Amino acid sequence: MTDLSGKTAIITGASSGIGRAAAVLFAKRGANVVLSGRREDALQALVTDIRSESGRAEAVAGDTRDECHARDLVTCAVDTFGGLDIAFNNAGVLGEMGPADAISLDGWNDTLSINLTGAFLGAKHQIPAMLANGGGSLIFTSSFVGQTVGMPGMAAYAASKAGLIGLAQVLAVEFGPRGIRANALLPGGTDTPMGESVTDTPESRASVEHLHALKRMARPEEIAQSALHLASDAASFITGASIHVDGGVSICRT
Numbered sequence: 001m002t003d004l005s006g007k008t009a010i011i012t013g014a015s016s017g018i019g020r021a022a023a024v025l026f027a028k029r030g031a032n033v034v035l036s037g038r039r040e041d042a043l044q045a046l047v048t049d050i051r052s053e054s055g056r057a058e059a060v061a062g063d064t065r066d067e068c069h070a071r072d073l074v075t076c077a078v079d080t081f082g083g084l085d086i087a088f089n090n091a092g093v094l095g096e097m098g099p100a101d102a103i104s105l106d107g108w109n110d111t112l113s114i115n116l117t118g119a120f121l122g123a124k125h126q127i128p129a130m131l132a133n134g135g136g137s138l139i140f141t142s143s144f145v146g147q148t149v150g151m152p153g154m155a156a157y158a159a160s161k162a163g164l165i166g167l168a169q170v171l172a173v174e175f176g177p178r179g180i181r182a183n184a185l186l187p188g189g190t191d192t193p194m195g196e197s198v199t200d201t202p203e204s205r206a207s208v209e210h211l212h213a214l215k216r217m218a219r220p221e222e223i224a225q226s227a228l229h230l231a232s233d234a235a236s237f238i239t240g241a242s243i244h245v246d247g248g249v250s251i252c253r254t
Contacts, residue, residue, distance in 0.1 A: 002232045005030030008081040009231060010073050012064050012122060013091030015042035017192030018141060021220035022088055022227050027055030029228065032081040035059045036073055036091065056081070064091045064118030070125045077129065084129040086231045089119040090141040092160075094194055100155040108156045115160035120167060123182075127175060135179020138171060139230050140164040141223075142184040147242065148250035165242050172240030181239035183230050188246030189217040213248025 009026050013019035015037030027033050027050045037043045040061035050057040060076050062069030077084040092115045096107025119140050130136030142165050145151050146158030164184050171182035189195055189208045195217065199205035209216050226245040229235050244250055 001029070002228050002234055003030055004086070004228070004232060007085040008032040008034065008077050008083055009086035009088060010034045010036065010077055010084065010122070010126060011088045011090060012036040012118070014046065015039045017194060018187065018190060018220045018223045019088070019090045020046060021224035022090065023057070024050065025221065025224045025228055026231065027057055028053065031086065032056040034073055034077045034080070036064065036069070037061060038063055064122060065113045067121050070121040073122070074125045074129045083133040084126060085133060085136045086139070087122060087126040087136070088139045088227055088231065089122045091118055092141060092194075094154070094197060095156045095160070097153045097157070099153065103156055111156035112160045112163070115157070116163040116167070119164055123167070123171060127171070127180060130180050131175070131178055137231050137235070138168070138180060138182040139227050140168050140182075140184045142186050142242065144186050144188060144244065144246045144250050147186060169240045176239055181235070183238060183241045183243060185223065185226055185230070186242055186244045186246055187218060187223045188212055188249040190220060190223055191217050192220055211249050211252060212246070213252040216247065218245070218247060
């Protein structure tokens, strides 16, 4: 069983979906977790749930686009738990959708600022704390969209998620010699509030499920398991990788 005892993790986008599943799983495997999200009530409810199972959790509500929030998360990890070992930069949005020539500049900028710039700001402040701790694991939630598949109407989302792969690769090279690993997870369709927004009818859900080789969508807990592996010492020689956790959507043609 993968063990994170004694390690401290920051998880963004923790109030629902993949982030929430990861928070619960990491805490069950012994990690101290510092949770970020924009909905303070949802974060506090999650902290209560984790503590009720003898886990250790703190919540810092805020917006990942705010550099002060990125700094506050690291300060909480260091001051409360003594350091930082893991950061799962998972927060993201679908953003404005539609043909590329119809997407507004505001919509484009907003999507990239949340999905890509927010992750960069997180890593910018997480890295010094990890270096002070002897190293660590950075994990980014990217997507198969923009990496192996071009989905109509998702230009801003695809660009932001593809950017995370490049970011992870550069960080892996820059900080690998100093003990930091950086990897990108590429989930397929997942049963989350975000996923449900594009599978809101039986027909649309069936269509998305059919895109996958497994002919179903993922549970958030399945993606969290892959994040757990990358966070752990079991993945000690994995860095700069784009890990497909996509149910075969990238290779399916049936």
